[in-house]
Amino acid sequence: MRKFTIHLLTFILVLLTILAAFLLFHRYCGNFKVNENSSILIVGHSHPECAFNDSLIGGVKNYAASGESYFYTYFKTKKIIEENPEMTTVLIEFSNNQIRVAKDDWIWNEEYILNRLPKYGAYMDFEAYRLLFTKNPKGLMNAMPGLFKYSLNQAFGGYKIQEDIGGYLYLERNKTDSLVASINQNPDPENSSNAISAYNLKYLQKLIDYLTSLNKRVFLIRSPLHDLYEGYSNEKQFQELRKTDFSGIEFLDFSKFALENSEFGDLEHLNYKGARKFSLWFNQLLLEGLLEKNEKQDFINASIELAKKQSDI
């Protein structure tokens, strides 16, 4: 029995050591190098993921990903910036639903851990693991094999992580009309609470601090949203929080960019038609020196008005 236990423990120990070595390989050799010559990085959740078609915008790389909390965005962006020093500007999505307490679930809920930890676990620090362990130890344990799987695949399988961490999402759907018709019938329960996220916003602050420490230009942005988007219900709270907690960071609000119902996938996501229209417009704004202007939001608002008039004509 003793011999068996010793042999088994030795086997497991060696196995864990080898796996740890692969994890280190993943940590230090994971390739986040972006091939294109981009100086602007966009990160965030599904709103920018569907809005910014970076193939139509010069010098921009969209690495936003659906369901991604700032917690994972922080570690992802760190790695991207480390390996792509030519990226001097980072646009971080900051919209109404990201301040809600429900978004903390995007950090440790089983579904999200299983999806994100394998990709970013190798780059996370002790504090991050402690948070996940405190909030969802079972989820964390369940996600560990996935992390090892990623590490092994990166070592042997020619897996390219930069192809799996986000990017423009070509959305075909258009269910805006039906959503508008039923808007009062199925209210989103997430909007019923005004509680503010603690952990998600903490990692947004960490991300901003990290980027500013590297002298990167950081902007908070809000992608286009439908006027009837339910998430606007916390607009006052959202603006107050932005002005108090993130007052030092410029906010570029594109939420009122005029689009037809047919150009939305739903009330908060642009479909490919809307993304094309918005991205071409945004590209023009960049060419006109948006990021260098003093009154950026005024310039944006004026451009939105102009675009609206042009489409009316």
Next chain:
Amino acid sequence: MLFNSLEFAIFLPVVFLLYWFVTNKNLKLQNILLCCASYFFYACWDWRFLLLLVFSTLLDFFTGLKMQDAEKARSKKFWFWLSIGINLGFLSIFKYYNFFAESFADAVSKIGLQVSPWTLSVILPVGISFYTFHGLSYVIDIYKSRIKAERNFVDYAVFVSFFPLLVAGPIERATHLLPQIKKARTFDYSKAVDGLRQILWGLFKKVVIADNCAQFANQIFNDYTDHSGSTLIMGAIFFTFQIYGDFSGYSDIALGTARLFGIELLRNFAFPYFSRDIAEFWRRWHISLSSWFKDYLYIPLGGSIGGNWTRIRNTFIIFVVSGFWHGANWTFIVWGALNALFIMPSIILKTNRNHLETVAQGRILPTAKEFLQVAITFSMTVFAWIFFRSENIGQALGYVSGIFSKSVFTIPTIRPSNLIVLLILFMIIEWFGREEQFAIAKLGSKWKRPMRHAVYYLIVFVIIMFSKKDQPFIYFQF
């Protein structure tokens, strides 16, 4: 709690340590531990079904005692039929009631009557077919005076609910398992290592082979009308490997786990895809079920005594019943009947016991004749699995007609090269290990430990690399 889950990876070492370090001096305590652990394992699926399991165990335990103590044959018969009736009653209600109700409604609608069947919305309790068959064999053996009734409830409860075999077998016999439960068990290093090796191979079969084949088999079967004949053949082959990897993988984990506790379970698979005829296939596939049906149905029906007609009738009966055991669907019945048809020539010609030894025993390669026999048997099996996998007979027939079309001569549109290479490697390993209990039982047994362990590490890495999220075992639904 799935065998391929984190929960089981914690549960197993805890029970193992308690078993060998805390209760090892006392057999009674060891059996109580196994009983509690098994009930906990089962309750993790759904604690309400635990009540059903306990009831079924109590029923067979007490009716067993009543039969044993009965002085009159009539009384013995009463307790026997009571147990059989209640056991089969539960099985019928949970597993077959809706099928019969809907089939009846369908049948009467054919003669113009409209009946809306009263169906039950119940979930099938995990493993009910397995533990019911445990109980049935026990009661039948007592009735036939083959064994004496067990008087210790804990020992009997462990026999019925021992967690490695509880949800998907092997279907044990009291004559085989109960004596092991009643006997003091000592730790055997080589058996425990062998058990771990078998668990590792079982996990490989389940996680790497079955789950990865499932992805493509599901894709092809779900949209079978959109695929060419050649792709449909690929789909059927993927399912053939999926079901083998899934079920034999489960059995390997069960046998290996039991071995860690000093208990030997009945072998359930013996490299069935290397069979030279269907009769041999059925001696190598789900052995514990085939032998159960042979002992408790085929032989009581007269077996092979009484000439060809009796043999043909009895063979058909056990294959159809065996198909029906798998689930309440005509597809399973047709699958059973197809196998009966396939085996019929050898029954009639009395060649069904021609291939008792392993193919190419003692040789590396088979002869051309053996190779051809194996290939033909494999093809027949693949064909039969189409019916097993299909949702209904219409789909199965559509699938088969899709295969027998011109498009069968095109290149399959779905041909995952990584998986195909993996399957070929898997079959090579299985071939070289076919004379052992499981494929890697003796793999590298003469090598030095570091070399041997390197192979085990490699298997672990492949399991991790090919793993998907917790995938349930197919046979849990039966």
